[in-house]
Amino acid sequence: MRVLLVDDHPLILSALQSVIQGLGDDVVVTGVATGRAAREALLERQGDFDLVLLDLQLGDANGFDLLADLRQSYPALPVVVISASDRSSDVIRAIDMGAMGFVPKRASNDTLCEALRLVMAGSVYVPPMSMGLDSGRDEEVPLRSPRPASGGVASQGAYQTQPSLASLGLTPRQTDVLALLLQGKPNKLIARELNLSVETVKDHVAAVLRALGVNSRTQAVLAVSQITQQHGSFSTWRSPGPPPRH
Known part of the structure; x- marks a missing residue:
């Protein structure tokens, strides 16, 4: 696995490199300290990275701006945000912009390693606290717990006892849409990948959001992240569907 690590603090850059390389003998980490260096590394070695770890506070660039550039230029390349911030507004913004994970720098080494394993397995990682309050620092972004398979209404903030994805009662096609x-x-790209009409995809997306008990795609990503942290990665649970068409 080839990882591009972007952080402008030398000590943190070195420490993160050591932790990530500890994931396996086949892990190669390239560390850069600026947004410009990150762009140059990606241009020089197009297709040579499997994962990007991105700090939001860079001396020469705004991390969110760089994240937007990465998602536009390299849409298939997973990006995990590593940040000193753990505000829910930053977590939600990063996921909404296409990040596959958000790991606060205060997290343990084990948490970082588990987050990277989840992302590389096709899941999304967010810190558990992002589902709740930010001690009044930001506007609340409440998420309801997914509805149990029995149809009962789960209580607010019941993420300690998340149902499994399998218990949500999604059809195989809804599972493919969720993936x-x-x-x-x-929706247009999902329709093309699954050979469905856009209207059918919209119906499936609405059904998935209802099953998860959320109101938006970003909330769905956050909810699934919480579930997979308790019950295993999404890729190991989802039913097999038709291979994506490229």
């Missing part, structure tokens, strides 16, 4: 939704793909 592509988690990759940030719009």
